[in-house]
Amino acid sequence: MMQPVWVEAIGILGPGLEGWEAARAVFRGEAAYIAAPPAIPSPSIIPPRDQRRCSNTVRLALHVALRTIQAAALDAAATPSVFAYSAGDGQVVHRLLTSLSKPDRPVSPTDFHNSVHNAPAFYWALGTGCQQASTSISAARHCFAAALLKAASQCLADATPVLMVCFDHPLPEPLATAYPLLAPLAIGLALSPERTPRSLARLELVWDTDRNADAERPTVEELGPLWSGNPAGHGLPLLEIIARTQSEEIRLPGSPDAALRVRIACPA
């Protein structure tokens, strides 16, 4: 059994879920869920010269990273980070693959360096001046559980707050047919190894290989398609429980044959 970690702040941007306060009202049943596509702002931390180069994927990740770190009142430059997404940067990779299918393979150097999976993490480090450890991971459809387990392990092993952002932006065609994603969604969590006056919830994590247990889906039924339509959606049931200040145990899908069991105590 791992020691507990505490959730200090939550950030979210997705269809009908623009910011934690608005999303919280939906999760609490105080506002109706209307799945309008979200506007993805350009993060202010990116210099204007680089803003042009930042794809929707990078903007989505950085917007939520920034909101989360601000809400947690953490120093971004001193906080290690975990970025998790499954699809890669569709706009960039599609342009590269198209170039590679042409006779002279005229690859854009800017596209090539922006195609690395740690491109969002790079723009985050550049924008915040953060030289702490940062990683970029993928666990396909199970990114949320992997990111939470990785971030919590780092938080406890190194006794430091950790920022995690799990996100995915739909790919353009023809990749979209091969890997469909419903809508852009990003969820950020700021984790702390100890309870603070700001703590929203206490989490205990256990990797569970019981094949017979199903993962919990969101209670707000209209969120079902987003839960299954974007890997970050697996975080929605966790956010619902925190929004309702409840204490419960849920399973996040961790792989086809295992789950991450999360015991949530809220208030912390």
Add this chain to the structure above:
Amino acid sequence: MEPLHITAITLVSGIGRGMTATADALRAEKSALVPCAFDGLTMDSYIGVVPDLEQAPVRQALQHLDCRNNRLAQTALQTDSFDARVKDAIGRYGAGRIATVIGTTSSGIQEAEHAYARRQSEAERLTPSFSFENSQSHFSVTAFVREYLGLRGPAYTVSTACSSSNKVFADARQLIAVGACDAAVVGGVDSLCWMSLCGFNSLQLLSHGPCRPNDANRDGLSIGEAAGFTLLEREPAASGGVRLLGCGESCDAHHMSAPHPEGLGAIAAMSRALGGAGLKPADIDYINLHGTGTPANDRAEDVAVAKLFGPGKLCSSTKGWTGHTLGAAGMTEVAISVLCLTEQFVPANLNLTQPDPVFQMQLVTQTRPAKLDAVLTNSFGFGGSNCAIVLGR
């Protein structure tokens, strides 16, 4: 940190299949680099190729995951009795208590390259036989390794460009330290593809001949492919094995594809790795450099090494043998460092005719015996992602 024991290890690269073949090639100073002709693409550069992957499909039960990258992974899993060692570990801990964390940059994107190339027009769909999740997805390789070995613990891919498979060791350290698992299979797998070759070419970072890291006339890197894995546990398998003593990670926060000129991120990563190991700079007997062979990388790394360790530290880059294996580079050089420790030698910095005159480190010019207790190995990636590992006897 509490040291972890490397209880099984394997490496397959252009210089050989398995740890013994790798050691033999290092002693014989035999490079893998050949003129670049790969998958219909010829370029004025050199590459390190693992032969015969075209004739080595993945086993029947995992056919849905068949692609060059997973074929390379399978070849390594079948080498050095790695799969058998993991089976023993499953008996000790249970499959659900062993994590799988693999580093890659391009995974099976070759399948997407082929699917795009087969289209007659840009409006056309990709062939239905193309599966994003089983090939292009960064997780494909980790899914393959996990299923091949029958593991059921936590699993994810680390993809931070060329530091990917150094950073997986930091993941194992954290996951085991907090009890998320009892043991971990970590490694790196990256295979040749048009994307990497044409991408580095577009950035004018490829050498025209075999790469010459740290040479005054170095002109870029040579790309290679490799797969390697380690099994990490708290308990040793036998006495005298190699231990993971420290991991240090950092970000440059400077430039997407150029290192910090004063090596600030590299210094931070190496200092943190030493701190984790509880060692002083003087305790490190040899450094296996990132040493890609680009003018900027090697210069910044020399500055960083000299700043932290002082002038004259014994170092070499082994990329003249294997080429730069990108997401597998960290694992490739951890495996070489393990060989250095177990067999007590230092490998030459191949293709070095005239060391860069401004460099302060002492470059190994010939593979030779050396007494080593602790070594450090660096990996630095695009996006300013740095990781250093300390290994010891």
